[in-house]
Amino acid sequence: xxxxxxxxxxxxNLRALFEGKSVPRTPHIQLxxxxxxxxxxxxxxxHEVNLTVREGSRIGVVGENGRGKSTLLxxxxxxxxxxxxxxxxxxxxxxxEQEMSTEDQRTVGQAxxxxxxxxxxxxxxxxAAGEALADGQPGADAWFARALEQATALDAWDAExxxxxxxxxLRAEPDWSRPLAELSVGQRYRVRLACLLGSADDxxxxxEPTNHLDSSGLEFLTSAIKDREGGxxxxxxxxxxxxxxxxxxxxxxxxPDGTARVYGGGYAGYREGRRAExxxxxxxxxxxxxxxxxxxxxxxxxxxxxxxxxxxxxxxxKHTRATRAPGLVQSVKRRQEALEAHAVTVPEPxxxxxxxxxxxxxxxxxxxxxxxxxxxxxxxPVTMDIEGSSKILVTGPNGIGKSTLLGMLAGDxxxxxxxxxxxxAARISFLHQESTLPLEKWxxxxxxxxxxxxxxxxxxAAGEALxxxxxGLLKRDEASKRIGELSLGQxxxxxLAMVLAERPxxxxxxEPTNxxxxxxxDELTEALEATGTAVVLSTHDRKLLRDxxxxxAVSLG
Numbered sequence: 001x002x003x004x005x006x007x008x009x010x011x012x013n014l015r016a017l018f019e020g021k022s023v024p025r026t027p028h029i030q031l032x033x034x035x036x037x038x039x040x041x042x043x044x045x046x047h048e049v050n051l052t053v054r055e056g057s058r059i060g061v062v063g064e065n066g067r068g069k070s071t072l073l074x075x076x077x078x079x080x081x082x083x084x085x086x087x088x089x090x091x092x093x094x095x096x097e098q099e100m101s102t103e104d105q106r107t108v109g110q111a112x113x114x115x116x117x118x119x120x121x122x123x124x125x126x127x128a129a130g131e132a133l134a135d136g137q138p139g140a141d142a143w144f145a146r147a148l149e150q151a152t153a154l155d156a157w158d159a160e161x162x163x164x165x166x167x168x169x170l171r172a173e174p175d176w177s178r179p180l181a182e183l184s185v186g187q188r189y190r191v192r193l194a195c196l197l198g199s200a201d202d203x204x205x206x207x208e209p210t211n212h213l214d215s216s217g218l219e220f221l222t223s224a225i226k227d228r229e230g231g232x233x234x235x236x237x238x239x240x241x242x243x244x245x246x247x248x249x250x251x252x253x254x255x256p257d258g259t260a261r262v263y264g265g266g267y268a269g270y271r272e273g274r275r276a277e278x279x280x281x282x283x284x285x286x287x288x289x290x291x292x293x294x295x296x297x298x299x300x301x302x303x304x305x306x307x308x309x310x311x312x313x314x315x316x317x318k319h320t321r322a323t324r325a326p327g328l329v330q331s332v333k334r335r336q337e338a339l340e341a342h343a344v345t346v347p348e349p350x351x352x353x354x355x356x357x358x359x360x361x362x363x364x365x366x367x368x369x370x371x372x373x374x375x376x377x378x379x380x381p382v383t384m385d386i387e388g389s390s391k392i393l394v395t396g397p398n399g400i401g402k403s404t405l406l407g408m409l410a411g412d413x414x415x416x417x418x419x420x421x422x423x424x425a426a427r428i429s430f431l432h433q434e435s436t437l438p439l440e441k442w443x444x445x446x447x448x449x450x451x452x453x454x455x456x457x458x459x460x461a462a463g464e465a466l467x468x469x470x471x472g473l474l475k476r477d478e479a480s481k482r483i484g485e486l487s488l489g490q491x492x493x494x495x496l497a498m499v500l501a502e503r504p505x506x507x508x509x510x511e512p513t514n515x516x517x518x519x520x521x522d523e524l525t526e527a528l529e530a531t532g533t534a535v536v537l538s539t540h541d542r543k544l545l546r547d548x549x550x551x552x553a554v555s556l557g
Contacts, residue, residue, distance in 0.1 A: 029055055029091035029202040031076060031231060036085035038071055045071050046082070048259045051250060053203060057231035060242045062270070063252030064517040065489050069235040070098065072252070073205045076233065091202030091230070092118070096193055098207045108183075108191055109176030112163050115195035119156035126151045154200040163198035169220035170194050170213065186212035197221070202230045210238040218542070239518060240542035243267040253519065254350055256281050271522060281349045353523040354472040359532025360388035360505035366426040366534055367506055369409060371418035377404040381418060384409075384554060386506060390534040393548055396556030402538040403433055405556070406508045409536060422506075427459070429504035433511045435491050439484030443494055444468060446483065450498050459502065466501045473497045488515045496524075509537040513544055 031053040038046040045068030061069045074080040077095045126147040132140035172190035180188050189212045225232050225245045249270035251261045263273035371381040378401030394402050407413040410430035447468045454460040468479055473493040492515040513521045525547050
């Protein structure tokens with residue numbers, strides 16, 4: 001019946017489908033945002049943002065916490081209306097938010113069914129059209145053609161299999177009868193992400209999609225994004241994911257004119273473009289500051305001449321003095337007007353890490369760990385020799401004892417077996433994974449007290465003391481806040497500043513990139529490569545592991 005009907009049918013698209021040929025996608029899909037501006041409270045988080053997402057687009061959105069990344073995704077999805085600007089959507093859209101409701105009463109199976117509802121509807125419609133066609137109902141030919149084209153566009157026959165593959169790859173809950181509310185945050189997230197990756201939506205908006213994923217899940221996510229036909233917009237601090245999949249980057253961090261910057265050329269193009277932008281910004285800012293300083297100097301000189309003009313040299317007549325006065329007054333007035341007319345249009349450039357000069361004599365032994373274990377947390381004995389300029393990566397799965405090993409090297413933990421021997425020359429500093437800063441105290445006060453204790457305890461000479469501002473980690477207004485008022489990223493910056501202020505020759509770093517902006521992580525990576533101090537570092541940051549791949553590796557487990 002179907003073969004005979006196809007022979008008589010004149011619809012070229014339908015004939016192509018039965019002959020195994022591809023059918024052009026129907027509507028032209030596009031997601032575009034024009035001049036989007038958004039204010040939260042008194043803070044403008046988005047300003048004149050323009051973005052176009054097409055089929056095959058891979059766009060990353062970056063910026064420090066609070067810069068409006070998640071807000072932009074919500075505007076694109078239609079969950080928020082912008083204060084200014086417009087959004088146009090042609091095509092279907094799926095979104096993975098960072099936060100998930102704990103009140104969802106659906107089961108895993110119901111969540112899967114909802115995610116492929118369009119495919120299930122298309123297949124049901126195709127079945128109904130097929131029955132009508134078999135019965136010879138009028139108009140069934142066109143109905144079947146439309147239903148077949150829709151089912152093919154969605155790849156509806158494969159929809160459930162795609163989700164099953166994604167669920168397995170992300171190690172999500174395998175029991176489809178389990179209620180979502182009974183699952184952990186990570187399990188709920190993985191179920192939702194699997195449903196999105198297995199869907200046929202034209203666009204995916206992903207907010208920090210690498211949260212709650214292990215290494216195999218990260219590999220699957222990367223592959224799924226690369227292979228997807230539709231457009232993808234990703235908000236992420238995961239530099240490895242951005243480097244692997246993103247072709248265009250929108251940077252929402254501050255710029256000289258306050259508008260977002262768009263960089264092509266993948267992650268490498270973003271880094272190079274940002275560096276060039278910063279250099280121009282610093283040059284323009286310095287030029288305007290020099291011009292203003294000169295105008296101030298000219299005004300000061302004119303004012304001084306006016307004052308001294310009323311005290312002429314001995315023997316000068318009153319008439320001479322009187323005729324000089326108007327000219328001096330006019331000179332002061334002109335310079336005052338020039339100073340007032342000179343507008344400083346370039347804002348102060350953002351902070352940049354200024355890593356202090358640290359180090360010890362290369363090859364000199366600073367710290368030795370001999371067969372150290374810690375019962376229940378580090379079961380395998382570890383032996384390490386840390387010398388001046390050593391660069392060591394501690395790797396291994398979660399729970400294997402990486403943080404415990406660093407804690408023993410720092411002297412915070414006493415090994416249950418073996419021993420740690422620092423030499424007299426060792427000056428050890430440890431950046432812990434979690435912050436213990438006193439939230440009720442002022443940031444600048446905590447830093448100053450820390451440095452004073454180092455000097456009074458003779459760990460530092462007075463001439464070695466660093467100021468908080470000299471490290472380029474916190475702005476003046478941030479340093480004047482209570483620590484509890486700072487963001488997690490700003491607190492992490494303060495922790496790093498206090499560690500660097502100790503001027504260590506052995507620097508122990510446990511997940512140092514946590515909560516730090518992409519730009520600062522790049523700066524820190526370059527500084528760690530260049531510093532003369534010994535560094536022992538533990539991290540799950542895939543990009544950092546790649547960048548430091550030539551370091552000595554100590555693998556646990």
